[in-house]
Amino acid sequence: MNHKRIIIAGGSGFIGRALARELYLRHYEVVILTRTPRTRTSDIREVEWDGRNPGNWERELDGAHAIINLTGKNIDCPHNAANLRAITDSRVNSVRALAAACACVATPPRVWVQASAVGFYGDTSDRACDEHAPAGSNALASICRQWEDALTEATLPRTRKITLRIGMVLGRGGGAFPVLSELTRWYLGGAVGEGRQYISWIHLSDLVRMFVLCVERENFSATANAVTPNPVTNAEFMRELRGALKRPWSPPAPRFVVKLGARLLGTEPSLALISQRCVPGIFLELEFPWRYPKLRPALENICVTP
Numbered sequence: 001m002n003h004k005r006i007i008i009a010g011g012s013g014f015i016g017r018a019l020a021r022e023l024y025l026r027h028y029e030v031v032i033l034t035r036t037p038r039t040r041t042s043d044i045r046e047v048e049w050d051g052r053n054p055g056n057w058e059r060e061l062d063g064a065h066a067i068i069n070l071t072g073k074n075i076d077c078p079h080n081a082a083n084l085r086a087i088t089d090s091r092v093n094s095v096r097a098l099a100a101a102c103a104c105v106a107t108p109p110r111v112w113v114q115a116s117a118v119g120f121y122g123d124t125s126d127r128a129c130d131e132h133a134p135a136g137s138n139a140l141a142s143i144c145r146q147w148e149d150a151l152t153e154a155t156l157p158r159t160r161k162i163t164l165r166i167g168m169v170l171g172r173g174g175g176a177f178p179v180l181s182e183l184t185r186w187y188l189g190g191a192v193g194e195g196r197q198y199i200s201w202i203h204l205s206d207l208v209r210m211f212v213l214c215v216e217r218e219n220f221s222a223t224a225n226a227v228t229p230n231p232v233t234n235a236e237f238m239r240e241l242r243g244a245l246k247r248p249w250s251p252p253a254p255r256f257v258v259k260l261g262a263r264l265l266g267t268e269p270s271l272a273l274i275s276q277r278c279v280p281g282i283f284l285e286l287e288f289p290w291r292y293p294k295l296r297p298a299l300e301n302i303c304v305t306p
């Protein structure tokens with residue numbers, strides 16, 4: 001154990017589980033803040049919080065090396081008014097609660113790495129967006145802006161801040177991949193809509209290494225796109241996924257089918273139809289060594305990993 005404590009708020013989910021394991025293997029003491037701690041014996045401690053109010057969990061922050069905040073209601077649901085409110089509140093409230101706790105403890109964490117999303121840019125069409133691009137104007141862009149603003153507004157003079165605008169994370173244990181691969185196995189993996197919308201993606205293992213870099217690189221503060229340098233169109237993405245899963249052809253899914261399918265699956269059709277062409281300007285400057293910069297090897301790795 002290197003005795004540095006890292007708090008992962010919302011660390012019980014898809015990204016958090018992989019990140020917690022990696023940090024544990026790197027000999028950090030890992031503490032997950034969760035609404036439902038499990039009692040099982042584990043080298044990774046789980047501490048209860050509700051994501052909005054002060055409580056005993058705040059003690060964990062005193063003297064911690066880092067906070068990583070991944071908290072947020074999953075966006076994979078219909079984007080009606082109630083769900084959009086819950087998506088926003090779960091994110092903004094968690095940032096505010098953590099910031100208030102940091103302000104109270106004697107020795108606040110030295111670094112805070114905050115999740116955001118490439119949804120910040122709205123629908124980018126085929127315009128490539130690095131971190132200088134302005135915020136978009138749709139509902140998810142507005143949520144990302146409020147989410148990021150909550151951290152910007154927090155006065156934390158002893159804590160460096162990094163915000164990662166994360167793209168579609170590809171891994172087996174969550175996110176979009178399990179659904180897309182299941183549909184593709186059933187020969188339903190055709191291009192979605194016109195297929196020209198861009199997907200900015202990243203392999204889970206590269207994203208985890210970006211979080212580690214943010215924690216460990218002294219003096220690094222930024223808002224950075226956490227994606228590969230190679231966004232692809234939806235048609236290309238689905239073609240590569242079919243190739244990786246040995247499904248040579250599937251009929252394309254026109255918009256009305258996507259809308260119907262999304263309703264049946266209890267999700268939001270715009271998530272599949274929006275175009276997000278994002279460039280990782282900051283990580284390119286840092287010469288970040290992506291293990292999976294190209295889509296096909298990334299998909300093949302995920303398809304064969306047990």
Ligand SMILES: NC(=O)c1ccc[n+]([C@@H]2O[C@H](COP(=O)([O-])OP(=O)(O)OC[C@H]3O[C@@H](n4cnc5c(N)ncnc54)[C@H](OP(=O)(O)O)[C@@H]3O)[C@@H](O)[C@H]2O)c1
Pocket residue numbers: 010011012013014015016033034035036050051070071072073074075090094115116117118166167168169170174175176
């Ligand atoms: N996965 C992606 O492709 C992707 C892409 C871009 C951005 N992101 C962002 O990265 C973060 C982590 O993503 P993920 O895929 O790991 O998400 P996830 O699997 O849904 O995990 C998020 C965690 O947040 C906590 N949470 C959910 N609703 C909450 C609420 N109302 N109040 C307090 N906590 C709540 C949950 O922890 P407990 O139930 O244990 O409390 C959950 O484990 C999210 O903020 C997400 O928006 C993810």
